[in-house]
Amino acid sequence: MIVLGGGPAGRALAGACATSGLETTLVDPRPERPWTATYGAWADELPSGTPVAAVAPVTRAIGVEAHVLDRAYAVIDNARLQVPHPDVLVETGKGVRTVVGPRGTTVLLADGRTLTAALVVDATGAPPSRGRVEQTAAGVVVAATDAKALVAEGEALIMDWRQPPTTGVDWPTFLYAVPLDGDRVLLEETSLARRPGLPVAELRTRLAARLAQHGVDLSDVEEQVRFPVDLNRPAKLAFGAAAALVHPATGYSVATTLTLAPLVAAAIADALPRGPRAARAAARQVVWSPAAKVVHTMRRHGLRVLLAMPPEHVPEFFDLFFGLPEELRRAYLSDREDVAGATKAMAELFRGAPWRLRRTMVLAPQDR
Incomplete structure (x- = not known):
């Protein structure tokens, strides 16, 4: 081999x-x-024995409202892996x-x-991601005491879609905040998906504005993320x-x-x-496998919906998603061969959405 x-x-x-x-x-x-990237995952997704640097037993997500998710979140120990x-x-x-x-x-x-x-x-x-849909992010590592206004000790903030006061492009981003160990926290402004990816300079500006609201100074950006998702x-x-x-x-x-x-x-x-x-x-x-191909196709449609959604609707969309029963969120996020679970999750999301969101879900353009 x-x-x-x-x-x-x-x-x-x-x-x-x-x-x-x-x-x-x-x-x-x-x-x-x-490896300089920070690799995070739902703790229950990782195989037994995977080395982890930190585990947050409490996980939150914020769209318009706050949601407490019944899943622990882990950050992988790069050096040992x-x-x-x-x-x-x-x-x-x-x-x-x-x-x-x-x-x-x-x-x-x-x-x-x-x-x-x-x-x-x-x-x-x-x-190479030229011409593709990209996820981009800019992050900074701060002391856990400085991050308390944004994320509590022992918790991970997977998404906070409340927009910072300073933005140069009409495109939604979220704050991702996870513990790296007992003393440090990664605070990262993230663009989930965009073609082309939102520039890191814009993400840095947004992160600085977001942190300034809570009295946290932005030091040099320590992590930059850019990779294709389509x-x-x-x-x-x-x-x-x-x-x-x-x-x-x-x-x-x-x-x-x-x-x-x-x-x-x-x-x-x-x-x-x-x-x-x-x-x-x-x-x-x-x-x-055949099942994995079907689920992947469904998730690609989810990506198209996100790209087509007006920026002001994105937080509401994620409120609906994080309001789904845990088993449906897990099926869509984690199980790549659960066709029935992914189908039910998408159907329930559509059923609970107002018509302005349903329209986007149905009319999202096909892949290029």
């Missing part, structure tokens, strides 16, 4: 393949570079071309070397964001990749004695 890309998805899959008994090589241009599996060979390099043959795949690296394996999986992340399933064998595993309507993907990694590895190990073609088919079946 060769896994291209040493981010969370690539490391998880490479480690799972090694655990399944496969000789595995991980290829990354800078394998020792620390990044430690490679001891049986994975790590190669420094960048794959620039792959050639799939009947007996295996050859990877050409940028430095001219070639590597060959029965199977090669692309886990290098999302493709990803198409690739023809090549891929994993993580490269396989379009990003939730189209929320941008979450890490918990999904950590959960799927051992399942994909087991499918590959079981099918590989029948040849690389059988192994590729088995891996694709796990990553994109």
Whole structure:
């Protein structure tokens, strides 16, 4: 096995393949570079043993009104998650071309070397986002005592759609506030989805205005986020964001990749004695089962609704969503193969929406 890309998805899959008994090589241009992004997830989505830096037992969301959600939220410990599996060979390099043959795949690296394996999986992340719908964010890390006016100790604020006083573009953003450990909190102004992504400069201005309302000074922006959310399933064998595993309507993907990694590895190990073609088919079946494809299509419609919605309606829309029963919110947010649950969640959301929101839900344009 060769896994291209040493981010969370690539490391998880490479480690799972090694655990399944496969000789595995991980290829990354800078394998020792620390991960600087903050990876959060619902705590109940993470596989057992996932290292976490902080867990917030109380989770809130604010549209027009405040909602307390019955799910704990976790922030992943990057340093521990990044430690490679001891049986994975790590190669420094960048794959620039792959050639799939009947007996295996050859990877050409940028430095001219070639590597060959029965199977090669692309886990290098999302493709360039030019022209795509992007999620963007600008965040700052502050002392927990300074963040108390925005988020209480022991809680995570997933979304606060109340708009800051200073905005330069008529586009809704929200505050995301999560504990990083006992002493620090990440405060991040986030644009959920926009084509093109809302510029980081605008997000920084909004964050500064929002924090100023509560007497919090904005230091240098410590985290900037930009990635596409309207990803198409690739023809090549891929994993993580490269396989379009990003939730189209929320941008979450890490918990999904950590959960799927051992399942994909087991499918590959079981099918590989029948040849690389059988192994590729088995891996694709796990990553994109028929049910997962249907749910993904439904979530893509949810993304189109968000993009088409007038800015002033967005907080009300999320009030309706967070007012759904917990099992329906969970089905839409977390279970990528629950067709019935996702269908019921969307139907209940439509049923409870006023006509001005229903119109947007029905008439949202198709994907470009």
